[in-house]
Amino acid sequence: MRRVRYYEYGGPEVLTVEDVEPPVPRAGRVLVRAEAIGVNFVDTRFRRGPGRGGIFQRPLPGRPTGDVVGTVTAVGPGADPKLIGRRVATLAEDAYAEYVVAEASWLADVPAGLDPGDASMLAMTGPVALRILRAAQMSTGDTVLVHAAAGGVGHLAVQLAKLLGAGTVIGTARSSRKLDFVRAVGADVAVDYARPDWPEEVRAAAPRGVDVVLDAVGGSVLRSSLGLLAPFGRAVVYGAATGDLEQIPVAELFALRSVTGFNLTAWRREAPDQARRETDELAGLFASGRLRTTVHVRLPLAEAATAHEIMDARSHLGRVLLLPHR
Template identity: 65%
Template sequence: MLLRTGAIGANFVDTKLRRGPAAGPLFQRPLPGKVTGDVVGTVEAAGLGVDHGLIGQRVAALSEDAFAEYVVADARWLAPVPDGVDLGVASMLPMGAPVALRALRTGRLVAGETVLIHSAAGGIGHLAVQLARLLGAGKVIAAVGSPTKFDFVRSFGADAAVDYSADDWPERVREAAPEGVDLVLDSVGGGILRQSLDLLAPFGRVVVYGAAGNELLDVPVASLFALKTVAGFSLLAWRTAAPEQARAEMTELADHAASGRLRTAVHARFPLAEAPAVHRLIEERSHLGRILVLP
């Protein structure tokens, strides 16, 4: 599919990929490379075997070469953008929202359980806070990198907020959840993951879907004997293993967006010509929600 770009949602992972070997073994791509992103646009042309009825439709797609006025996208993974859905929410439908939803379901969230979400003020994290609520979580604890982000995550439904850059953050979680945490979503890794295992209640689960901290950690197996589980999640692996279910969840998320049950905050908008400024802002780790690039 050829899309005429209306907006591009910038992603944290590209700030890592851009660095090449300096970013560590998890973030290796040949350089020079291309910048990925979540493109919201209009279908201009369709290839062979693709439904030409999609031409003229407003859609969103994760693109491997996103920072352009026109992009080519895989027709199998176009996200429908319902009428009235703004650019910020639309940009979350191809990647951010599916990751947040499936990470929660990989963790087998049960209504009434307590969920701890790391990086909860980020693009995926603030969606996970909302989706945990929609799936019936009894308590949502948002872990963020600064107390200045507490009000932000509470505005999206978090019951409590902790600063995981502070040494005592596990104690703050224990105060909010004295009986332990049932499910943790982690995209940081390293010491944060290790400490999260200690916070789990019996039968608690951690779902790891990233390692933004660059620190790879061998999971201490002995810590799992206390009826604890660690699972990994990748959107690409999920789409390969269960494509029909992955497609159905994209439609489900579009319905949440159309109804207003799923919201996002747009921290800043940049013209395409100022794309380098986008990465500088992301690397400062001070933004809240989404950053959009407009062609």
């Protein structure tokens, strides 16, 4: 089979396509014949290397993660043989491959007929988008600020906020094309957060402040966002694309504001039953057409470097997919 790894840190060109034997699932794991692989931005950061004081540290050889959709073809010891033949979605390491090993306990069943783009969101991206809204205790009528709203998590979070009853959704992005996309997926207001005056644009749209901030950018964007929170406003931080984890200014929190961190792995460990229910809930939303994924591009596995170039340039709208058997 073919897979993609990298053996040195650097640009997309370090991604190497190689021929290897298919992996054998260990205890509690399954082998999945991959139909589609959702590319995640964080892996472009790991590929570049840790750098000086960087938070994105992963040893070589690099095994990119991904949101894999496919069919279970084999199970390891202790895994249910009835899983064989099931179409599933899963977050996996060494995901850029024709066959992928995944944990049997965190397979998401894919509803019949669901498009690979939508199905890929059941592995990680969709559960994150839903849970960060609930971690923020979003209520009906709330004003919600979604950063990086044109990305995979962001464009789902905009839609989900509306489905959950948000009054006003403000989405940020970095170009006029992305701002148009953010509005198209349901945002009431779209703001270019590359502009130095972007906080003033948010204040104009929400003079009393925002109730919820969803942020995976970090750095100065997070710091400015805290100042935009209304009394009793809640920020949920679920990443730091800039690599900059500034210290949160405690003085900003004295104005009855709060900040919560979120990590999907920790959530699944601490609340597994609820995490599974929410994945099923998302599957129902996708199956009914109430939630939709925009797929920016579908590329053959051999063009993984092109996928990373797109992610590095942040030119994508929604999801970037690799198709291993194309």
